[in-house]
Amino acid sequence: MQVLELWYLRADHLLGEGSFGRVYKATRVVTGQIMAVKKSRASLALKTTLLNHERRVLQRLQGHPSIPRVIAYGRLVHFEYLAMQLLGMNLSEVRGRCPLPAVNTLAVADQMISALEHIHANKLVHCDIKPGNIILHPTDSKRLYLVDYGLTRAIAHEVQPNLSTDAPLTSHVIGTLEYVSLNIHRHIRSAPRDDIESLGYTLLSLARGDLPWTYNTQHGTRKNQEVQVRIKKQQFSGADMAPDGLPCFGQMIDYARSLKFNQLPDYELLRLQIQETRALAGLLDPAKINWNIPAEVLSDSPSCPLTCVDTISLCPGQIVCCQIDVRTTLEGYSARAGDPLFWRDPSLSPEKWDTAVRPAVVLRVGIDERSKLQSIVVICIGQGVLSSTDMNVVPISSSPTEGSLTPSPAWPLSDSYCYIFPWLMRFVCYPGEELHILLVQPVPSPWTISKTDVDLLLQKFDNHTFADTLPLRDRFITFQYPFVKITAFGPDFSRGNGEGMPIEWGGYRAWYDEWQTVKERREKLDQGSSDYKRALPESYFASDFEQWGGYQMELSSSVTAGVDDNGDTGLPVLPVIAEVEMSRDVRFTM
Structure with missing residues (x-):
């Protein structure tokens, strides 16, 4: 990657963390520019890494209003960094487990259909649509962003063989279990139809507060959870789950399930169904959208059936x-x-x-x-x-x-x-x-x-x-x-x-x-996904070692094919992150 300029950043505040990294609010030291920075532990021995893969995907997708702006990238000893546009709260944080108003969920549906149409037009599949990956603009409440492209992969030309429910114990579904499509449960390669089905589950979850199988994702082994959730999904059609007044969300799921592997969704049909629902409900005025949702409706976790x-x-x-x-x-x-x-x-x-x-x-x-x-x-x-x-x-x-x-x-x-x-x-x-x-x-x-x-x-x-x-x-x-x-x-x-x-x-x-x-x-x-290969020897022994126990392994070709194969050919050159200093506040909150 050709070097345009070197950036020195300061991580000011921890925003969140996941299995393989953390997200900070950060400042460019020279200019004071504010941004979000992802930090992930990645050995220099790795040929492909999560954040570099995500960076390439985001650069291919730039220009759509629901795609966050990518700013800079850097890979140093033990860690890689990705600087992006600083956004607001995600929808999981906004709603807790409270159902969102219909006007809000319809706005989410409209903007995410547009985002997925753009992603699919670029021959990519997102592979992890869920409330936690839909984020508010920090100041404009009507704008939403779709984030987290670490699992995004190219659209395959032909369907892979069904691995069946008797797949090896190490073969797990790719994505977030609660929201993945039935075809992903069957270990069939991701396709645009799967993003649409996952969006349908996401919208139902936002509108209802949870899904019929939410509780099954909280207990037991990962393999057992996958089987329980798959059985529940097979038992419910989209129409069965759609709340009163929002039939378009159930229609979206049933439509996605009817699509063939190579068949692109009819995005105009989906938009029309959303618009019809909005008109019937009298929710045509976008000014009614308010994300200040009361938090007292439901508890923090799904309740036991008994x-x-x-x-x-x-x-x-x-x-x-x-x-x-x-x-x-x-x-x-x-x-x-x-x-x-x-x-x-x-x-x-x-x-x-x-x-x-x-x-x-x-x-x-x-x-x-x-x-x-x-x-x-x-x-x-x-x-x-x-x-x-x-x-x-x-x-x-x-x-x-x-x-x-x-x-x-x-x-x-x-x-x-x-x-x-x-x-x-x-x-x-x-x-x-x-x-x-x-x-x-x-x-x-x-x-x-x-x-x-x-x-x-x-x-x-x-x-x-x-x-x-x-x-x-x-x-x-x-x-x-x-x-x-x-x-x-x-x-x-x-x-x-x-x-x-x-x-x-x-x-x-x-x-x-x-x-x-x-x-x-x-x-x-509970063994991890087969999309991550080859364990690496331990090599990081700094004082914050325990904070970075989750480190990346080599991404499989099922993720990188069609995205990382050509390197940075045709992509604009980004500033290179040369150093990220951890501020005193960040160091003492670890």
């Missing part, structure tokens, strides 16, 4: 049976509760994921903030001959003994003890699947320990003292707390728990290995 009851049904000191519930841990409870369309992953059946029923003492109970369900902290019970050097155990005695626990009534098993590995275990309780309510049923407990014994266990083990003596492989899990199924003891220990399942008294690692296996399964199901 009602949660903050009822504590377990008590500290109870002795119960605990079994990790793999399916609920991986799929998410609330996403499937009361949902007749919920798809159950056959690979997670109890026959294939048989976890042990282990005895435990409940030490602490509460409500999990994330799931709003009951959570417990427990310690495992084992049986066997103890060593005098075991620092992670406390014996259980049938009669009061110093340094031991004494359940009531008298504990019937000899050589029993409580132990941790590597620390106390926290679970979210599996509440069953009632039709209208989430409630953990009380579990009868023949044996309990006193508050004094509970306090003894918490004082001894509610820390990482023992875990710190273990190798890292035995104490490192970065994963949400698993769901657990709580059951009572049966009348005879030898015959299992109250449901007749055998109880595991042996072992010394409690639930750790099962938890580790579930974590590894989740990571496999």
